[in-house]
Amino acid sequence: MKIIVFGRFPPPVDGQALATEHLASLLEPHGTVLRISSMHAEARLIGGRLAQFCRTLVHYLRVRKKLKSALADAPGLPIMWCSISPSVLGHFRDLLLSVPSLRGHPVCAVIHRGNFDQLFRRPATRYSARWLASFVDMFVFNSSELSLRTARFIPETKRTVIPNTTRMAVSAEEWETKVKRCPKAADLHLLYLSNMIPSKGFGDALEAVALLRERGRAVRATFAGRWDTQADRAAFIARVKALGLTEWVHVPGPVSDRQRVKALHLSADVFLLPTYYPSEAQPHAVIEALEAATPVVVTSHASLPEMVRAGKEAQFVAPRAPSEIADAVERTASVWPSAARSARQRYEDVFSAEAVGRQWRNLINVWNQR
Helix, strand or coil: CEEEEEECCCCCCCHHHHHHHHHHHHHHHHCEEEEEECCCCCCCCCCCHHHHHHHHHHHHHHHHHHHHHHHHCCCCCCEEECCCCCCHHHHHHHHHHHHHHHCCCCEEEEECCCCHHHHHCCCCCHHHHHHHHHHCCEEEECCHHHHHHCCCCCCHHHEEECCCCCCCCCCHHHHHHHHHHCCCCCCCEEEEECCECHHHCHHHHHHHHHHHHHCCCCCEEEEECCECCHHHHHHHHHHHHHCCCCCCEEEEECCCCHHHHHHHHHHCCEEEECCCCCCCCCCHHHHHHHHCCCCEEEECCCCHHHHCCECCCEEEECCCCHHHHHHHHHHHHHCHHHHHHHHHHHHHHHHCHHHHHHHHHHHHHHHHHC
């Protein structure tokens, strides 16, 4: 069986691109997977809005041509559409440039964005979104919470839930060695690894580091990720200096090499993501933390309450609450070995390649029987 996976593939590396690549890898044992990337690598280039719009338009016209060419000799080939957009402009781009090429093929839309349901609620897109829902054969959401948001607009028979997975390949020996070293409660390595977007909560995490140091906790922290603007980076570095944390806070910038990402997660004792990002869905870095047996401190936002369990591998905090983050880190430190083992078990039960791959195999088998 040949399957086309159409979506954003690395580079550049972000959660959605990684999820698409992991999906393609999971499907490969069941047939020939043809990867077609919709990634617009020039999206962040310097230039005016008109110039960026023109580059984007040219890019998607090329993607449409590539997609049509791939499908020309393969009528009825299943499509895993992983780049369906929840934005107004992206939605009409999909209708004009992607949908015409997908006609005549079974289409499974894989939803990565937490604000996808807004497509059905906005005046500009609510009618065309419902038409698009009738066109797509199946929608795969990465959490039940995100699926239920669209229950009014997409019938239950066309919705299913399959979580994301990771490919860090943390071995049993690696995570067990980490658990055995059991960090001292007063000396923890905290990790924030995500895009450096203010609503992802990196500023709150930094203030929590300062509070922990004031309480006598000899914590150190790494804040890794791609900055939206240099102004944000400069303001963060200035705040690190103002808090007297230069010696204890490391800011390496974006980390795309998968071995470096793995090393960061294995060296971390607690993972922090106090996000309130509007379109948050199922943060990929949280799954990576679980794979590396790292307990997490997160907000009860988007799919996070479904991903991890309070009092086991996770501590939940309110958004914009540095003192709660500091308290949660201290609680985690007091039960660290059991929390670390629980994190790894959660990964194996829900997010491992074996667990997720099994769900995709079931979906494909059902699809083949239609």
